[in-house]
């Protein structure tokens with residue numbers, strides 16, 4: 001009943017008109033972390049047909065993807081959308097690269113693989129803000145279902161002091177999780193942990209149970225070697241690549257949603273499919289369409305608004321000047337953009353702290369509220385800043401965030417990383433000094 005599986009199907013599925021011959025139950029636009037996983041789960045029902053359109057290439061087997069430590073090799077390449085911000089007034093008018101995965105698996109194919117759930121209070125805040133049923137309890141059950149945790153070996157526990165709580169993990173899901181262990185030198189148990197303890201931060205046995213304050217070991221989306229990436233493609237898609245009701249088309253970029261001419265009696269617009277541009281048939285971009293009963297847009301934070309707006313869903317003040325007919329008046333599209341600023345700091349260590357040529361990726365992370373680090377006038381200044389709502393933040397979100405902050409939900413993340421060069425010069429780098437809950441908001445159009 002369905003055409004043959006596998007990727008790159010567009011050439012054989014097209015009619016002369018450029019329309020795919022069947023009506024799918026679901027078309028998923030964006031084969032990233034969310035879209036690809038969702039498509040695999042939807043296609044578990046063999047009576048439903050699902051097609052995924054991914055703008056990027058498959059990337060399967062690319063070492064910059066499979067080896068978690070080589071992920072930066074994707075930045076600025078065809079696997080990255082290579083977006084840049086507008087000049088940032090509060091950053092000396094500099095622009096910033098906004099790396100976004102453009103490859104099957106999306107961000108899960110090129111990210112740093114750090115596996116850390118938020119605080120219980122943050123998930124519960126989603127429900128407070130109106131997302132009924134989205135709270136810590138429901139999310140905790142779902143994330144554990146997706147997880148296959150590989151506990152550290154007894155040797156790693158004995159020599160490095162790695163810790164975890166089995167109650168916080170799933171053991172039979174598609175995504176492998178392991179604690180960073182490879183090349184972790186004695187530096188961490190001998191120096192880093194005592195230093196943090198001396199500052200009054202005792203180790204958090206496992207940060208994945210809804211309370212991540214304090215230093216803890218770094219959990220990664222990786223196989224037990226803590227180098228081989230586990231992501232939407234390897235965990236969800238490859239095990240079912242021969243599923244006949246699931247089709248994944250790479251180098252196929254969704255350009256807009258197709259709508260039924262008639263609205264429902266309630267005035268709602270009904271999607272009937274998607275227009276997309278295929279780049280994989282002959283090297284010449286070709287506009288085609290796909291019919292589907294349900295259209296799911298999962299292009300990621302920066303691309304989903306664009307697809308919606310090109311489809312007439314968005315703020316009329318943005319769409320009308322561009323000559324786009326408004327199908328759904330939805331001013332929130334492209335608003336409320338939030339990103340976490342990140343900086344780094346490096347220090348030279350005594351020679352021989354780590355072995356020559358070895359580098360490890362953030363063995364320890366420390367996640368803290370401002371009040372743990374800021375003192376005196378700095379703390380007072382942060383309290384003053386909290387008194388005024390930033391322009392683009394809604395009253396409801398501001399109220400929730402102030403509560404999180406004042407109740408001690410952390411705002412800062414420090415990740416410890418060490419490396420040695422060929423001359424055995426060792427460096428300690430805080431490679432992620434991140435403000436995890438910024439109050440400022442931006443827009444994407």
Ligand SMILES: Cc1cc2nc3c(=O)[nH]c(=O)nc-3n(C[C@H](O)[C@H](O)[C@H](O)COP(=O)(O)OP(=O)(O)OC[C@H]3O[C@@H](n4cnc5c(N)ncnc54)[C@H](O)[C@@H]3O)c2cc1C
Nearest residue numbers: 030032033034055102106107111112113114254299300303
């Ligand atoms: C450099 C980097 C490092 C990160 N590190 C971490 C980390 O250590 N830990 C962590 O938890 N998170 C990390 N993240 C964030 C994480 O990867 C994202 O939160 C996650 O991937 C978002 O999933 P998504 O499905 O919303 O979007 P994405 O995974 O970005 O997927 C969107 C997909 O849609 C495709 N697409 C977009 N537009 C179209 C279109 N018009 N037609 C067809 N396809 C389209 C894209 O190519 C992409 O494949 C990192 C992200 C980046 C970029």
